[in-house]
Amino acid sequence: MFFKKEIETTLNTSSDIIPAEGSPQGKESSEITQSEPAVPERQNVDQIGNLVVGEGVCLRGSFNVPSKTKVTGLIEGSVATKELFVEQKGKVQGQVECQLADIAGHIESHLLAHNLLTLRSTAVILGDVCYQEIAIEKGAKISGKLTRL
DSSP, X not given: OHHHHHHHHHHOXXXXXXXXXXXXXXXXXXXXXESSOSSOOOOGGGSTTOEEEXXXXXXXXXXXXXXXXXXXXXXXXXXXXXXXXXXXXXXXXXXXXXXXXXXXXXXXXXXXXXXXXXXXTTOEEESOEEEEEEEEOTTOEEESOEEEO
16 A cells, blocks of 8 residues: 555654654664654645645645645636646636746646746636736637726
8 A cells, every 4th residue: 555655664764763852872762863863854735734736636625725736637616825836737627816826737726926926838828918027939829808906
């Protein structure tokens, strides 16, 4: 099972664990420190407060994400996030509000980017778009009203 293997890998860090200061060597301690992370940190998108919707995954509902949202799958519903990345195979069907958006996939509904909106050549936007700054690559498609904030 995938999760079992991941847990075993994560827990196999005995060489990285050292006793906390002030605790006797060789005895159990409820407080431990790690000299380095058990699992190496990945890209910023995998950190706490982020949402990753992988290919083949469909989420329905209203999502308030405090940091970054990366979509390779499908979100059906509204999304409020600081940074939105919609990959080429990604799709959001619902209202989007963010500070920064980098779109290579599909957005169907109202899109509000308070700072910067980047539309890649494969982007398709079906709905009204509000933005502070915009960058559009050749080939991006927009069907709706563009409004600068």
